Amino acid sequence: MKNTLLDLYHKDGTKKLLASLISILMGLLLGAVLIVIVGLSKPTIGNKDIIKGVQMIFAGILTKGLTPDGGLAWGYNAQNLGNMLFRATPIIMTGLSVAVAYKTGLFNIGAPGQYLMGTMASLSIALGIPGDSMPSWVIWLLAFLGGCLAGALWGAIPGMLKAFLNINEVLACIMANWIAAYLVSWYFSESSFRNVTEGTKTAYIYMTSYNGVATSKMGLDKLFPGSQVNGGFLVAVLIAVAMYILLNKTTLGYQLKACGSNRHAARYAGINDKRNIVLSMAIAGALAAGGASLYWLSGNTEFYWNTYQSLPGEGFDGISVALLASSNPIGAVFTGVFLSMLKVVGSQLAGFTAYNEYITDVIIGCIVYFSAFSLMIRMLLTSRKKKVPQAAAADQAGPVPAPDPSGDPVENEQEQEGGDEA
Amino acid sequence: MTFLIQETMKFAVPLMIVALAGVFAERSGIINLALEGIMIMGAFIGALVVYSLQELTVFTQAAAQGNWLTLQGLSLLALLIAMIGGAVFSLLLSFASINLKADQTIGGTALNLMAPALVLFLVRMIAGQNTLRMSPPADAASWFMIRKSTFGVDKSVDWGFFGETFINKTYPITYLCILVFIVLSVLLYKTRLGLRLRSCGENPQAADSLGINVYKMRYLGTTISGALAGMGGFLYALTVDGCSAGGSVAGMGFLALAVMIFGNWKPLNITLAALLFGLFKCIAAGYSYIDLNGDGVFALADLGLSSYVYGMLPYIVTLIVLAFTSRNSRAPKAEGIPYDKGSR
Numbered sequence: 001m002k003n004t005l006l007d008l009y010h011k012d013g014t015k016k017l018l019a020s021l022i023s024i025l026m027g028l029l030l031g032a033v034l035i036v037i038v039g040l041s042k043p044t045i046g047n048k049d050i051i052k053g054v055q056m057i058f059a060g061i062l063t064k065g066l067t068p069d070g071g072l073a074w075g076y077n078a079q080n081l082g083n084m085l086f087r088a089t090p091i092i093m094t095g096l097s098v099a100v101a102y103k104t105g106l107f108n109i110g111a112p113g114q115y116l117m118g119t120m121a122s123l124s125i126a127l128g129i130p131g132d133s134m135p136s137w138v139i140w141l142l143a144f145l146g147g148c149l150a151g152a153l154w155g156a157i158p159g160m161l162k163a164f165l166n167i168n169e170v171l172a173c174i175m176a177n178w179i180a181a182y183l184v185s186w187y188f189s190e191s192s193f194r195n196v197t198e199g200t201k202t203a204y205i206y207m208t209s210y211n212g213v214a215t216s217k218m219g220l221d222k223l224f225p226g227s228q229v230n231g232g233f234l235v236a237v238l239i240a241v242a243m244y245i246l247l248n249k250t251t252l253g254y255q256l257k258a259c260g261s262n263r264h265a266a267r268y269a270g271i272n273d274k275r276n277i278v279l280s281m282a283i284a285g286a287l288a289a290g291g292a293s294l295y296w297l298s299g300n301t302e303f304y305w306n307t308y309q310s311l312p313g314e315g316f317d318g319i320s321v322a323l324l325a326s327s328n329p330i331g332a333v334f335t336g337v338f339l340s341m342l343k344v345v346g347s348q349l350a351g352f353t354a355y356n357e358y359i360t361d362v363i364i365g366c367i368v369y370f371s372a373f374s375l376m377i378r379m380l381l382t383s384r385k386k387k388v389p390q391a392a393a394a395d396q397a398g399p400v401p402a403p404d405p406s407g408d409p410v411e412n413e414q415e416q417e418g419g420d421e422a
Numbered sequence: 423m424t425f426l427i428q429e430t431m432k433f434a435v436p437l438m439i440v441a442l443a444g445v446f447a448e449r450s451g452i453i454n455l456a457l458e459g460i461m462i463m464g465a466f467i468g469a470l471v472v473y474s475l476q477e478l479t480v481f482t483q484a485a486a487q488g489n490w491l492t493l494q495g496l497s498l499l500a501l502l503i504a505m506i507g508g509a510v511f512s513l514l515l516s517f518a519s520i521n522l523k524a525d526q527t528i529g530g531t532a533l534n535l536m537a538p539a540l541v542l543f544l545v546r547m548i549a550g551q552n553t554l555r556m557s558p559p560a561d562a563a564s565w566f567m568i569r570k571s572t573f574g575v576d577k578s579v580d581w582g583f584f585g586e587t588f589i590n591k592t593y594p595i596t597y598l599c600i601l602v603f604i605v606l607s608v609l610l611y612k613t614r615l616g617l618r619l620r621s622c623g624e625n626p627q628a629a630d631s632l633g634i635n636v637y638k639m640r641y642l643g644t645t646i647s648g649a650l651a652g653m654g655g656f657l658y659a660l661t662v663d664g665c666s667a668g669g670s671v672a673g674m675g676f677l678a679l680a681v682m683i684f685g686n687w688k689p690l691n692i693t694l695a696a697l698l699f700g701l702f703k704c705i706a707a708g709y710s711y712i713d714l715n716g717d718g719v720f721a722l723a724d725l726g727l728s729s730y731v732y733g734m735l736p737y738i739v740t741l742i743v744l745a746f747t748s749r750n751s752r753a754p755k756a757e758g759i760p761y762d763k764g765s766r
Contacts, residue, residue: 034543107527161744166749170455171676171680171740172744175741319535323528356543356546361538361539365536365537368536369514369529371528372518372529
């Protein structure tokens, strides 16, 4: 028994998980410290509010509201949990997008732009095809695939610039983001999809349910009554599994990863590196855009189209999701759920205390910052391990970029536990 | 024409100074992707200084007495504190990438995520809304801007093309930034210290073998970079953002990175690149007011294109320009690679 535990500890995947958990814990602690400092420096915030704020940071998902005397009521909150899964759906997809690109050596900071292009395509299809001309599920499918295609094309542009003209993909992606932001605003400002029937709303697009298109609930609304959750979450999980298989069990995945580790060596081995860079960015783009499709096709959210003012946060959250999951597609599901939990907690925090929801983004930023040290944390864990008399200890030490596939199930089970605790 | 030049300067100077910030970091071997985040931080800290001083009605008193030297001095103070704030914030990046040898792209991205969130959180706590105006009731721009009335000259007096363009309705801080740009460029390219710093971005092992402390040099490069980005951020908040700071500088930090690459990591080229991008930014922001020859015909507005097209323009131009220049661009050789004494 003791040996199996030790073996588990020595697995690279376990150490990655531990490093991620340490990053999460440090991020949460810093968030709590910030809450306390701001609370103490602002006379309008009492000690009670500070305590409430700290409690919410660590366990806000389990709050049910306020008790009559102003304290927090705790318990199972189906609406919160359902909304958590609903909001996790797009960021799991953008997380997969960043993760797949990262595995192939590219940093896809273009997820926000790809997300917007997916939004544009799938909303146009879902609202543009007359609802009575074909079954609504066909429209849904067309809109989803159309969104993915638009994202793939948009993602391929930086890919081509990188492959053929040697432009840094980070810069190309950032420029593409802003171009997309203006493009989408321009397109919708001229389109007939603007919500004009509800006079109080400016710059909003109709919900897709206006045309009878909405993602099936697949029974999830029974589990989480009163929330916005729908089958899109399950689709995202399936896609995550598919990406895991693509990357780890297929020739294409091997080629993509080979280009990522060393482009020149891959070309020497007969792999078409330019094609693979473009392909990898196209897949990444399709994933990010697919996240947008799943989010907007839910039918219960409306899109604010003046996007040129700020890029969608879902795209940037994808970076955090992927980094925290060490670019493991299955891990991205859990980190995506975890981050969206923080976001739900943030809106709770804004509702129940004097603080505002941006604290969650601060925490996420800190977590990403700490996860940049994950290599260091893993090395620390390894050097501590050397004191244990174990012959094979030394060869675990190196920074191995690809995770051991056999270590993954373990990693992910624990990840979920970690997420729930926090 | 006056309008065009003034507006172009408004965008070009922050771009220039932040691009130089990028040069300092990259020449010392650290990719500073966090320029955007540091700008946001600098803008916020500078705005906060002005805001807190105004809480004591320092500015309105000085303005009422017409004491414009005090006003400029105070704006200088705010700029200085914004620079210090930027430098301190950039230490997070230096620490991660120099001491802990973390991935610099991730470290920079983390800072870019953290800065707007932290700023928005604090701005909300302080002002109860999403932007921190430097002076809620008063016209803050009038505190920092030179006008004819500053010198007691009547508005109707014509100062000629030069005076109207470069003195009337300008911010002295802008010229200070240009001065800093020149001084630091000379420092980087004409002094021993600059040579040492650049050597750490090209071949840190060789530099180390000659007794240069690579870690120290890289800290120096990133810290100067942070200070300059903070400076650019405050300037942006002052001129472009209308004396307010929110959690965004609208991608200026990233545009500055593009300017840096387009300018091939050299100050003179960067100046030209910044002017080009500034021009396009200016067209995007004010295309409907641009009247080149003063005959009352607004040529760009008459084209009838959507404002979104002009908004896109700077970014499209960036991509096209990069497509043509990136083959010849020569980045510092060792940028992005953590320095490890043991490796060769």
